[in-house]
Amino acid sequence: MEMMEIWQTALTEIKQVLSAPVFDMWIKQLQPGRLLDDQRFEILTGNAFAASYVQDHYGSLLESTLSTAAGRIIRPVFVVDPDPPQTTQPPQETVIRPAAPATSGVDGRYTFDNFVVGSCNQFAHAAAARVADAPATAYNPLYIQGGVGLGKTHLLHAIGNALFRARPEGKTLYITSEKFMNQMVESIRFNQAHHFRENFRSVDILLVDDIQFIAGKKGTQEEFFHTFNALQAASKQVVITSDSFPGEIDHLEERLRSRFSQGLVVDIHPPDLETRMAILKKKAAQEGMDLQDDVAFFLAETIQTNVRELEGALIRAFLLASLEKEPVTLTLVKESLRGTVLRAEPRMVSMEKIIETVASYFKIRPMDIRSDKRARRYSHPRQVAMFLCKQLTRHSYPDIALEFGGRNHTTVLYAVDKIASLKEVDTDLEQAVNTLSAMLRK
Ligand code: ADP
Ligand code: MG
DSSP states (O other), X not given: OOHHHHHHHHHHHHHHHSOHHHIIIIITTOEEEEEOSSSXXXXXXXXXXXXXXXXXXXXXXXXXXXXXXXXXXXXXEEEEOSSOSSOSSOOOOXXXXXXXXXXXXXXXXXXXXXXXXXXXXXXXXXXXXXXXXXXXXXXXXXXXXXXXXXXXXXXHHHHHHHXXXXXXXXXXXXXXXXXXXHHHHHHHHTTOHHHHHHHHHTOSEEEEEOGGGGTTOHHHHHHHHHHHHHHHHTTOEEEEEESSOGGGOTTOOHHHHHHHHHSEEEEEOOOOHHHHHHHHHHHHHHTTOOOOHHHHHHHHHHOOSOHHHXXXXXXXXXXHHHHHTXXXXXXXXXXXXXXXXXXXXXXXXXXXXXXXXXXXXXXXXXXXXXXXXXXXXXXXXXXXXXXXXXXXXXXXXXXXXXXXTSOOHHHHHHXXXXXXXXXXXXXXXXHHHHHHHHHHHO
């Protein structure tokens, strides 16, 4: 079958799977390109953002429909059309790297190159790089601990990709502990437990993501223990990630706990402002998009703890900009975040807003709150406002003291303590604080 025909057949298939608006927005604009070799097939898109979006969301759909239509494996390679119909941004990167060998489970998009190093993750990064450099010599196992969305999975894939590049013949396997469990259960069901074992015990590097999921799963822990031991005995590298330290995972067998702590345990912290800005810049450059400093700063300030959310916010902004055919300005970014992070992130509330809201709730004036009038009808709302400033913003005690007419910060400390303990016994006060918090978070 001609490639053009295969393309048309695949499109007809996809049209039945996707909703019309989605199809029109993302798929219709794609153009078939050249066949690069017997598998890889170029697909042209309008800009780098569309290329990466389509690859992420519809890449496997395209691959499977094209392959079905062709009767053999066809892998789409998304390429930015050098002569885009009507995009405002000049494309930068032309080819999105195709995924690393599919059987390894390693995702080609996550590399050391596009991992931003800051003080929050430098040890984890250095350890991962070392392992990729000289597996099974330095730290075995390497155990990476960190909260959600801080780059653990990214580092695992980066190790996999680096190893693949350095020695393509080595066998690397990336798997989540959940998948490990599912595959184990399947293998038992189909009487293929020995295949399962062989598969895992024949690797040179095993990258296990989110090990915490095997907590409480007795059979899986047992199997993993033996896999782990077999690999260690054969001097093969194991890298593990988790949201908790080995000692903190409830219902994890003691023997696993001690095995996990045997090598090196490193943790990743939430990134600081500079690192968040650097991540945004890198991501934008990767997408071939322009990111103004004020926009980067705003996003980095607004989303402080989770890199995944940070990226998500950037993507939303790019998406809106491309739909509206407008540049990514601060106004547009705020618009794109409305109803999501902006509501969920209480630290966006300003102290000024808190003072205003509390004043109007207690029917006094904001200036009364900032004053040093001692009457209870002023001092009580003032203490509530201080308490809310501490709860809803990231300002320090001295910062808050400054906002409240420049008093001593111990006054704020006292007020916050007092309201916190009073609230426990005074239901009216508790109610007032809850109402105010809810109003302010809106
Ligand atoms: P985790 O596995 O810790 O939950 P991920 O590795 O999935 O987090 O990271 C979430 C997203 O944030 C990914 O898209 C990843 O590429 C990105 N990310 C996290 N940390 C960094 C970093 N230091 N530099 C670049 N991108 C990062
Ligand atoms: Mg992860």
